[in-house]
Amino acid sequence: MKRNVLIIGAGGVAHVAAHKCAQNNILLGDIHIASRTLSKCHAIIASIKAKGSQRGPGLLKAHELDAMDVAATKALIRSTGAQIVINVGSPFLNMSVMTACIETGAAYLDTAIHEDPSQVCEAPPWYGNYEWKRRDACLKAGVTAILGVGFDPGVVNAYGRFAMDAYFDKVDSIDIIDINAGNHNRYFATNFDPEINFREFTSTVWSWEDSQWKANAMFERKHDWDLPVVGKRTAYLTGHDELHSMSKNLGVPNIRFWMGFGEHYINVFNVLNNLGLLSEKPVRTAEGLEVVPLKVVKAVLPDPSSLAPTYTGKTCIGDLVKGTKNGQPREVFVYNVCDHKESYKEVGSQAISYTAGVPVVAAAMLIADGVWDVGQMVNVEELDPKPFIGLMNRIGLVSRVRDAAGERVLDPYAEAPAKSRSSTPVAETTR
Structure with a gap:
């Protein structure tokens, strides 16, 4: 312990x-x-x-x-x-x-993949550039290192793994959908560190399709989704951390990440980007000052933590998983809905921070009691997802599932099979 x-x-x-x-x-x-x-x-x-x-x-x-x-x-x-x-x-x-x-x-x-300040959007798989190079060192030292255990990455990795174990014989695709249907009542702001936020969107969008990496430009591909609570929303294909481990560990040929953006965000982003203000490369002003444009933009935007008091609305984040069970096609959406106002009431935070902060503490608790203390480096989808989902249900993030049987709270122990896939690096836990 x-x-x-x-x-x-x-x-x-x-x-x-x-x-x-x-x-x-x-x-x-x-x-x-x-x-x-x-x-x-x-x-x-x-x-x-x-x-x-x-x-x-x-x-x-x-x-x-x-x-x-x-x-x-x-x-x-x-x-x-x-x-x-x-x-x-x-x-x-x-x-x-x-x-x-x-x-x-x-x-x-x-809760997020390592980044080199001088590099934006390195070649996939991103975890292979830094973290995975330390796997042998973790194993030799007997150190548990759980990578990317926020919501996305993190919970969505567990959702994908759980859906494969519980609902399918074969999975053809996992589409991770992240919608923030909230309103922070500012002209323009990012929900987490602006520097990190913008770095995600200024280069190549990598997705995993037909068991290989596919490159697109940001805002090149979009899809309309009809989701629980938040309704019909447009989301854009975006590169994201979890694709780079799930593509390796789950054996699913198509894994994509979709994020919702409003027209106003896209317009402001494009203006900033086209002016070069989102560049991580230093420039010199006429006065001889060397500045990094991206850091200047970060300095003038609202601190994300300052958004919480007036934030309203909800988020909906989940995995739409498609495949077959007993030879028949099947579709399952495993998701969470989080309320900005309720998050602020409980801990003084908006829902974006709440959905990232709760899972990492759930993982810490599972390490503390030995369930996830595996003595090696792992990504979330390599671990038994049931205790993780079950614990989050109790400490603030309730998971739900929507399928042909309807919508319901996800009880992982009631819906999962008795035995998980053999690739799990830790022993199956009991309830």
């Missing part, structure tokens, strides 16, 4: 993760929050106290840390006694934090 959590990062997802850790600190133990900006860590702790989130006695402490400094990160892990590290800082930090975990023996969790 592992105890004591170090959360690295102090943005919107870290805010949610800290609240959820506090709500479950009887299992997780002491909670430490570390960031370059100490005041942000203190603000999260103040929010936890104001909301009464902490359920049991234990430390709740802030630390100043440059997580690019591996030695400093190792020292903090050791001094706090943290056996679980939740990395929800910038994706630029992943390799540094993972190295510190491997060298200290702490379990490692993140």
Whole structure:
């Protein structure tokens, strides 16, 4: 059993993760929050106290840390006694934090793929460029490293795996659909770090089709979806982290990611992009100042965490899975709906951060009690999804399923077969 959590990062997802850790600190133990900006860590702790989130006695402490400094990160892990590290800082930090975990023996969790600040949209599979190169080191050290365990990536990986196990003999396609039907009441803003957000959309869109990588331009392909609660929405084919592990681990020939965008977002994005303001390459001004245009845009846009108080509406994110069962065609949509206003009421956050922060804490809890403490590096779809989905149902993110039988709350133990696929790297758990 592992105890004591170090959360690295102090943005919107870290805010949610800290609240959820506090709500479950009887299992997780002491909670430490570390960031370059100490005041942000203190603000999260103040929010936890104001909301009464902490359920049991234990430390709740802030630390100043440059997580690019591996030695400093190792020292903090050791001094706090943290056996679980939740990395929800910038994706630029992943390799540094993972190295510190491997060298200290702490379990490692993140919610997004590593990125090199100087590279945008590297060649697929993205995990093969950085994370997977550390698999042998994790295995040798006996360190559990669960990659991309937010919502997408993360929960959608588990949904895909669960659907394959529970509903199909053969799966032909998985379409991951992410719709934010909310309104933040600002002229223009991104729901998470603008720099990371824009980097996703300024280069090649990679999808997995006919068992090979296919390249498209952003906003080149769109599809109209009729979804629960949010209704008919247009979404665009977009490159995304989970495709790069699910394509390898699930054996499904077609896996695509679709994200909803409004016309206003697309228009503003295209203007910024066409002017070169979304470039990660430095430019020099007439005054001789060297600036990175993307960082300037980030500096003038609203902080995503500031959107929460006035955010209204809901998100709908899920996997539309198609294939056959007993020789007959079948279609299943496994999904979650999250409410911005309810998220703010509970933890002071909007739903985008909530849907990313809850799953990583659920994974930490499964490591803490040994269910997912596998002593190696894995992506979420390599693990038994039932305890993960079941735990999220209890701590804030309820999964649902829509198929020919109708719509219902997903009880993973009632709907899954007794035995999961043999590729699972961990033992089947009991209820």
